[in-house]
Amino acid sequence: MITLLAAVLSGIMFYLAQGYDHVWGLVWLAPVPLLWLAYGNTRTWQVIGASAIALLGGAGYIVQSPYLHLIPPLVLMSVLVVDTGLFCVAIWFARFVQHRASPLLTLLAFPACWTTFEFLIELQSPNGTYGSLAYSTMSAPVLIQSASLFGMYAVTFLICLFANTLAMALRLKRNTAAVGVGLTICAANLAFGIVRLAHAQPDVLRVAAIVDETAVADSWRAKTVPAALAVTETYAREIRAAARDGARFVVTPEGGMASILAGQGTIVAPLVAAARDTGVQIIAGFHSEMPAADFALAITPDGRIQRYDKRHPVPGLEDDFTPGHVSGWLGDGRAEEICKDMDFPDTIRSDAVKGVSLMGVPAGDMGIDGWQHGIMSVMRGVEGGFSIVRAAHDGLVFASDAQGRLVALKKDAPAGLTMIVADLPLGSGPTLYTRIGNAFPWLCGIFALALGAGLPAWRRLQKRRPVAER
Structure with missing residues (x-):
């Protein structure tokens, strides 16, 4: 007994x-x-x-x-x-x-x-x-x-x-x-x-994470350039609103916008314009069907675009995607990763060792696992000495500091806009763990x-x- x-x-x-x-x-x-x-x-x-x-x-x-x-x-x-x-x-x-x-x-x-x-x-x-x-x-x-x-x-x-x-x-x-x-x-x-x-972190940046579930649903139905453009225009308006509230770094959800190869420049143009007009750096999540891809675009205020493809697709769900092999390092202490990549310490450490102090993470969860999966990203921040802005559809929208504290947190609404805007202390960069693995x-x-x-x-x-x- x-x-x-x-x-x-x-x-x-x-x-x-x-x-x-x-x-x-x-x-x-x-x-x-x-x-x-x-x-x-x-x-x-x-x-x-x-x-x-x-x-x-x-x-x-x-x-x-x-x-x-x-x-x-x-x-x-x-x-x-x-x-x-x-x-x-x-x-x-x-x-x-x-x-x-x-x-x-x-x-x-x-x-x-x-x-x-x-x-x-x-x-x-x-x-x-x-x-x-x-x-x-x-x-x-x-x-x-x-x-x-x-x-x-x-x-x-x-x-x-x-x-x-x-x-x-x-x-x-x-x-x-x-x-x-x-x-x-x-x-x-x-x-x-x-x-x-x-121990106080002296450098603070105002950041935002944006998830629009209505726009996400529209993006997966978008089969034409005008339909995909309507989604990016929606996010561009919301990014401008976050910028008016002082945000200088904005993240949108994984796969939240549609990419069509023939019209990619047109589709991305509203985001580039928003970045230039407001001085905001944008980490925007995209998906495409032909070819199948899950990627993010980092857009700087001067209009430069850097693409990052998800390195760890979800087994059984994203088998059609070709895994990326390029680092998410953006320079100037910034990096981008996508959702499940954050489940792999070695993947993230390879970027963190370069001096990441802030990481943007487009993500997607499945409701009930929002907390369980989201906090795995937070652990990477503690290990690597960087703060995180994570925007997840059907999950949690949050900003966390390099000590694992949630500075801002919301559960995304089932429809319409969910946004957080917060003053986020930046991480101090590489830790002992990033050096010794x-x-x-x-x-x-x-x-x-x-x-x-x-x-x-x-x-x-x-x-x-x-x-x-x-």
Whole structure:
């Protein structure tokens, strides 16, 4: 009964924290019942079974996903089996180390193991870092600032470390010193977050994000140049309105305007005129059917246009699009990316290292996943030291600073115009993470591998030594 209760309790917490309910605090507690079980006398197979039940239960939000119909059942089953299996291995590994090593090594075993597995899973995933534990705590910017040092996987590690510290505190008295170390590390993370959030960013730019759902719908029906031109004229009027409110950087949604090759110059002309007349830099989302493409145009006040093609099309939904291969770097501390590109830390880091302080992100969500998907972009800003303006149709329209705080936020209306205009502090540019990349999760992997291989070898060596030498 205790085993089942632990599984259900953990599963509920994973579900509420990682799903669409956004109860962020529970992610720091979700592994505790399973680790508490692992450090006791419960049989190993029961601990593994409870872990599998918990993770599968926590993943129940997937049935609510608007992307579910795009995932072949065999692929979905394979992903769940791999994720569940590796999570069970991580829990077993914690038990393995606890039975063979000091409490201090036990403290680090589970965080290092799961951080490594999460990194390796997402390194190969066509959906990037979707599903990471780290995203579950984005509502608490003070706890995620370590991402600027070691990337999002530092946040995953800290979540697991905190849970492991609590489990060890509840289970064994001899864990006192290790528990103290765990709490000290977590307190240091909190202190670092407080200090970083208190650091003022002196450079501020007035920005705007615009989504017009009526215009978006019209753009997908536009098959002629006049019809496509009507959409860009609508956005040009709205950009001018944002400029009258002081905006100097404006972003429109992904695919929000139609491109027809034969009339591209005519279609874009109202946006170029708006940029020239108002001094606004525009990041405008476009789509085209012939050829199939999802791209953004960066338009500067002097009329220059730079095209960026989405580098990571959504599997199953955008298979007709040819992925782009060109950087979104625009110069002068600015960059543009599109929606799902922000799910891939390495893609964004390759631009951030050039000195990005502000990034425009045309995007598109599917209603229920607006928060869950949008906050992944915010994490990239913390990692890379840049602020973000994101305009998503059927999702969230927001501006966030380089510390992950939402300066302005609106849910886009089902029809008509949704606009935010805000004074946005610009980021300070490259962080330690942009310079060292994924060194931290690789170190976690090396540590876990050395621990797993070294402990049995050490025990064999100890058994062979004569008693007098011990």
